[in-house]
Amino acid sequence: MTDTENKSEAPAKTRTPKQISDSTIHRLSRYLRLLGALEADSVKTISSKELASIKRLTPAQVRKDLSFFGSFGTRGLGYPVSELKVKIAGILGLDKRWRLAIIGVGNIGSALVGHKEFPERGFDIRLVFDNDQRKIGSKHKGLLVSDIKNLKEELLAHEIEIVALAVPASVAQEITDIVVSAGVRGILTFAPIHLNTPENVFVRREDMTMELEYLTFALSINAVKSPNDLGLS
Amino acid sequence: MTDTENKSEAPAKTRTPKQISDSTIHRLSRYLRLLGALEADSVKTISSKELASIKRLTPAQVRKDLSFFGSFGTRGLGYPVSELKVKIAGILGLDKRWRLAIIGVGNIGSALVGHKEFPERGFDIRLVFDNDQRKIGSKHKGLLVSDIKNLKEELLAHEIEIVALAVPASVAQEITDIVVSAGVRGILTFAPIHLNTPENVFVRREDMTMELEYLTFALSINAVKSPNDLGLS
DNA sequence: TGCAGCATGTGAACTCTTTCACTAACTATA
């Protein structure tokens, strides 16, 4: 075999089947928000450079993120604000409204129910659950609290698509199983534990303590690790 | 002259510049929590394999994470649970209690004030601020709400180290500036905007909408699960 | 119409993170 080199030539086509990273998706969310503000200010066009400087990123990063999904800009000019906003919203699946349920009306669940940003950004809270008899049946910030005993039935009846889980860690898995059995495929959980779910169910965890611990780590080290990634996830 | 020892010619030891990644820190937090549970169950020793399987990681990942900070295990046996817990807590700066202030007692701030996990994990909420006269002076979940007008003075007086910012995005930067001027170097913010801070101030952002949008992205893609199709053609 | 200037889109290089694969070292047992 003369061409030993050849066997390593195969990967020439390193084209991964387009796996989009978490970071890219998160940045799209951030671009989207900025574009909303720009649109409100009647800005018509924005370059990757401007977009990047506002978000503390590199222009290349912005262009690369967008390029995964298509070509939305015009060379020599930049990106059309309104149009790009619509495109990104489409990519993120925000061209429809989503039906949400909040499970658990403790401190966090309560905050979620009252969170005004949700409806503003396309998320309609349709159901609120708790297991506390004193709460069940009463209105909480305008929403009737349902008995968690009827969780599955109600989720199905209201065709809930995404659930925010704000219950104690001790019951989180148990409730997750019910939620999944009701066909819900998106879960935003605040319980600091790993949730077991089928592969086609997506879970995102919001963990404030973890972020605080990141801060204590950074503050204790006292040596700055990476000056510029403050605030990025 | 010795041969290999002596030279600048060798591009040299890949200086591990001790750059610890975000992910590693987050995983340490998760290990720590698990170790707490194990300790409560009187588990004395745990291997990287066991630790990994519980957290859905690889054993190599666990060992690598820990190896950045030292050698805590025993070959052939594993890691001593209680000891490792103390070590990780130390790494994360959790060998002391931290003084926290919550700014903004709306939906989210209110949840934070009542969040029982904070004191349990070493974070003492010392101050709570708001700008609403109806709230100022009253007790909110056992804590007196201070006037945000006195923000700087109070932060200094109580030697607050970390602030949780739960205020509208429109005033977040302004308040951040004050917080920073009071010597606070750790900020956990819930406002969905970039905060400008000096380099020695650490900011972590908690953004529920962003996580929800991640879910809608995932759910949308999956719904249209055509083989090669990720977005537009 | 032609030209100058800009900004996109993108392969390639680079950097960071994860996984692999192997050695060193300890435990347990006889």
Add this chain to the structure above:
DNA sequence: TATAGTTAGTGAAAGAGTTCACATGCTGCA
């Protein structure tokens, strides 16, 4: 004490994600 079995620690390889650099192609103006 020797031996079998297990597991930590760690360079190196592989894999991801980010940045570079430049050709392409559009805009605006004379």
